[in-house]
Amino acid sequence: MTNPILDVTDLVVRYKPRGLFVPPPRPAVNRVSLGLPAGTTLGVVGESGSGKSSLLRAILRLVPVESGSVTFDGRDWLALRGADLRSARQGIGVVAQNPFLSLSPRLTIAQILSEPLLARGDRHGSDLRDKTAALLLRCGLPPDFLPRRAGELSGGQAQRVAIARALALGPRLLVLDEPTSALDVSVQAQILNLLMELKADFGLSMLFVTHNLKVVAHIADRIMVMQQGVVVEAGPTEKVMADPEQLYTRELMGFGRDFARSRS
Amino acid sequence: MILLEIKALSVTFPTATGAVQAVRSVDLQIEKGAIHGLIGESGCGKTMTGMALLGLLPKGAQVAAEVFRFDGMDLATQAAYLRGKRIALISQDPAAALNPVLTIGRQMDDVLRTHRTQPKAARQAVAVELLAATGLADPVELLNRYPHQLSGGMQQRVVIAQALATGADFLIADEPTTALDVTVGAQVLALLRKLVSERGLTVLMITHDMDVVAAVCDRATVLYAGLSVEEGPARAIMGRPHHPFSAALLAALPDAVPRGHKLAAIEGRIPSPTQAITGCAFAPRCPSCLPVCPDTPPPVRGNSDHRWACHLDKGAR
Numbered sequence: 001m002t003n004p005i006l007d008v009t010d011l012v013v014r015y016k017p018r019g020l021f022v023p024p025p026r027p028a029v030n031r032v033s034l035g036l037p038a039g040t041t042l043g044v045v046g047e048s049g050s051g052k053s054s055l056l057r058a059i060l061r062l063v064p065v066e067s068g069s070v071t072f073d074g075r076d077w078l079a080l081r082g083a084d085l086r087s088a089r090q091g092i093g094v095v096a097q098n099p100f101l102s103l104s105p106r107l108t109i110a111q112i113l114s115e116p117l118l119a120r121g122d123r124h125g126s127d128l129r130d131k132t133a134a135l136l137l138r139c140g141l142p143p144d145f146l147p148r149r150a151g152e153l154s155g156g157q158a159q160r161v162a163i164a165r166a167l168a169l170g171p172r173l174l175v176l177d178e179p180t181s182a183l184d185v186s187v188q189a190q191i192l193n194l195l196m197e198l199k200a201d202f203g204l205s206m207l208f209v210t211h212n213l214k215v216v217a218h219i220a221d222r223i224m225v226m227q228q229g230v231v232v233e234a235g236p237t238e239k240v241m242a243d244p245e246q247l248y249t250r251e252l253m254g255f256g257r258d259f260a261r262s263r264s
Numbered sequence: 265m266i267l268l269e270i271k272a273l274s275v276t277f278p279t280a281t282g283a284v285q286a287v288r289s290v291d292l293q294i295e296k297g298a299i300h301g302l303i304g305e306s307g308c309g310k311t312m313t314g315m316a317l318l319g320l321l322p323k324g325a326q327v328a329a330e331v332f333r334f335d336g337m338d339l340a341t342q343a344a345y346l347r348g349k350r351i352a353l354i355s356q357d358p359a360a361a362l363n364p365v366l367t368i369g370r371q372m373d374d375v376l377r378t379h380r381t382q383p384k385a386a387r388q389a390v391a392v393e394l395l396a397a398t399g400l401a402d403p404v405e406l407l408n409r410y411p412h413q414l415s416g417g418m419q420q421r422v423v424i425a426q427a428l429a430t431g432a433d434f435l436i437a438d439e440p441t442t443a444l445d446v447t448v449g450a451q452v453l454a455l456l457r458k459l460v461s462e463r464g465l466t467v468l469m470i471t472h473d474m475d476v477v478a479a480v481c482d483r484a485t486v487l488y489a490g491l492s493v494e495e496g497p498a499r500a501i502m503g504r505p506h507h508p509f510s511a512a513l514l515a516a517l518p519d520a521v522p523r524g525h526k527l528a529a530i531e532g533r534i535p536s537p538t539q540a541i542t543g544c545a546f547a548p549r550c551p552s553c554l555p556v557c558p559d560t561p562p563p564v565r566g567n568s569d570h571r572w573a574c575h576l577d578k579g580a581r
Contacts, residue, residue: 047445185305189530254446
């Protein structure tokens with residue numbers, strides 16, 4: 001058994017109360033623990049207010065943590081400061097929900113992809129150009145996309161660019177926040193296929209956050225269901241999907257074609 | 265009785281660089297009391313079709329149709345008159361549909377005052393009755409609340425109550441569950457189903473979500489690039505789609521194959537709305553494309569209950 005690449009123990013995130021005499025609110029994330037073995041995908045499922053985004057932000061160190069510990073790649077993640085944090089963050093790639101919001105409309109695709117490389121200290125030149133072209137090609141877009149801007153791309157193409165950018169610094173962990181929710185079903189299938197290929201090729205670990213249990217059931221090795229800041233169910237995907245312990249998990253599977261079969 | 269009948273509806277926007285065909289040719293036939301799904305991906309013209317029914321197309325839109333009839337009336341001239349009297353819209357985002365600075369009671373009354381001649385007390389009683397009919401608890405108290413004090417599911421119920429307040433019997437629901445959580449969306453769909461059977465409503469359900477269609481629709485029409493490609497009973501389209509695009513759409517869903525297997529993505533892109541289509545619009549992306557497909561418009565196959573436009577004589581697969 002390999003060591004987990006990401007290990008979260010008893011994590012609590014609580015936002016500030018809205019006024020001086022207002023009692024502190026319920027924690028957005030309440031004693032959540034998770035382990036992500038290297039090379040596997042964990043799906044985090046929940047509805048609005050379940051705390052899944054707060055959990056993600058805490059792991060990315062974007063919101064302060066009240067208590068608990070996070071270990072990433074063997075290091076105490078929450079203790080890192082300044083330059084150490086900056087360099088350690090290269091180990092995590094992030095893909096957001098809406099590529100048209102996460103990609104600058106002013107920059108060309110080439111500029112978008114070289115930005116993280118330049119920030120790391122790479123120099124302009126043919127090396128950089130080759131690197132960005134290779135990244136883009138690996139994500140399924142030919143190099144003639146490099147001079148274009150995000151506004152000229154379809155949703156699926158833009159999300160491919162966002163994934164290429166997340167991979168630019170060779171991360172070990174990819175954090176995906178609803179990466180297919182803004183896309184059509186036919187395009188969602190392309191992106192899910194791409195993510196599965198990348199996972200196999202690079203041995204990536206993934207933290208996949210979504211409200212769509214069917215998407216996550218397809219791509220994740222393990223599933224964690226959150227409700228109101230608490231993990232209500234966690235386990236291997238097959239187990240959770242075939243025999244959910246919680247009524248809530250069954251409700252999340254939702255209505256639809258299974259329901260239609262049982263209707264009549 | 266057929267309440268809505270549309271044949272060869274097109275919506276075109278003339279521009280300097282050529283005509284943009286938002287809707288190329290859509291056929292719809294909706295029985296009174298049915299929930300009819302209008303399925304398609306972004307840019308297929310499903311929302312524009314709904315807006316044409318409401319007479320709410322943007323300026324400059326050119327509408328043409330062979331048949332464009334609602335309950336014996338010509339929609340081409342009567343759409344604005346029918347809107348709010350017989351036809352109402354339930355939009356995707358309830359938070360945007362409601363006015364944030366007015367109370368629910370005021371917003372309900374605005375609708376009732378416009379559409380009914382009743383004294384204020386009677387209108388308020390109607391508002392309370394309609395809010396209760398949409399499953400909202402404590403409707404009297406609710407009249408004094410503001411939209412931001414309600415959850416997304418409650419807001420969508422208020423929007424449905426407003427649609428009912430107009431007295432309309434034909435509702436156009438444009439992605440009514442997309443902005444809601446899954447569990448809340450399921451409740452809203454169940455409510456619509458209930459209202460249809462209790463009040464004899466008819467619903468056009470515009471959606472990209474096959475699960476919504478399977479859950480509540482009686483019949484459905486699949487659109488591709490502004491064209492109706494398949495129409496039939498929702499169960500038949502979900503269970504055995506005949507048009508290759510409908511089949512591809514279902515096959516691309518993440519639960520269509522075992523976990524971790526490659527999904528059947530549809531390669532390529534939809535044709536641009538400025539592009540002229542000579543043969544079958546789906547031909548360039550179709551896995552079973554025949555030599556005849558790109559240049560010859562596909563024949564309509566099947567029967568009056570379930571029909572599709574395709575050159576393959578047996579349909580997909």
